[in-house]
Amino acid sequence: MNIRTLCLGILSLQEASGYEIKKEIEEGVFNHFIDASYGSIYPALTQLNAEGLLSVRSEEQLGRPDKKVYAITEEGKTVLAKGLSVVPARDKYKSEFLFVMLLQHLLSKQDIGRAMGKQHADLMEDLARIENCNGENCSDEMSNLPGAAFVAGYGRTVLRAAADYLEQCQPELKKQTFKAAE
Amino acid sequence: MNIRTLCLGILSLQEASGYEIKKEIEEGVFNHFIDASYGSIYPALTQLNAEGLLSVRSEEQLGRPDKKVYAITEEGKTVLAKGLSVVPARDKYKSEFLFVMLLQHLLSKQDIGRAMGKQHADLMEDLARIENCNGENCSDEMSNLPGAAFVAGYGRTVLRAAADYLEQCQPELKKQTFKAAE
């Protein structure tokens, strides 16, 4: 599955501009398991539009470039369904943190403590975002989907397990929980 | 942190060829949190050697290209230490599985079941590899490192939490545990 399918998937829920898709990926339910940059989103939208899988509408803006709002076409929906039904690729997880921890004998205690603290703070941030998207403060189309609860639950479980493990190894981290989750 | 630091890190533990580094990443302790392809490893080794951070020794092979065994130099060790002490980048996690599950309303029950089964099997495979690398059947330099227990524990915790979550959502998966872990 590639960015094309990703864009089609998001646009099957609500029409959006490239900027809004990026924002949705960064701040929405997707946050903890999807990444995409402008450099891949904009070309993908242009291409999908050229192929008739999307339609565009230009919205004029004050002092900004026109907003190009994309919507999925019937043909786009067909292609999306086909793209989703192939067995998904294996999850990819990359962690510099774990690499550094494996080679911890080459580092000072300070460096290790800093890495642990950063990792814990990152996990807390991701956890907070998941809870945020589920609450009332999020009028997100995504969070009302039938699959949203499952996905949020998966993320919550995994992130919480990782945070618990770190806190167990270094109990001082528990104090920072409140600060980081705010 | 980039492939350069990754190669230096592995070579700080044992000298190896590009092929062996790839194998180590695929089958060793790294497996669940590091990825790297030949297309990045070979150029990195050539470059690091040109910069004097590695030394090479050619081993003749029967009916195969010469094996180029790389070893880290003193200068390489210095550069590695510097590379490791910068605060590690945030973990990256990409999951087509979760994306598909979020859009499950567009799929058949069969497709969803297949995706769940695949995800569960993948998790079991990763878990089995972690236990394998810790046992006696693994004469791996990596698994004797002071940091190895922490890293294996982190992986075990997170993967087990994910598998438990899936099994809780779809209890039929528990039966497959044995098959997949074999």
Add this chain to the structure above:
DNA sequence: TTTGGCATATATCAGCTTGTTATATACCAT
């Protein structure tokens, strides 16, 4: 027995992705 698949070993490259920069403007806080 021969055919195909797997393991060893390096190298290359198209194509995709990231991360950054450029462009343009408004608004808010310092």
Add this chain to the structure above:
DNA sequence: ATGGTATATAACAAGCTGATATATGCCAAA
């Protein structure tokens, strides 16, 4: 006024993946 944040698109160097090419030996299946 100066800098940061937010909206919006575009483009590009640099990096990485996944596939392919090359060459050979070994083992199992047909």
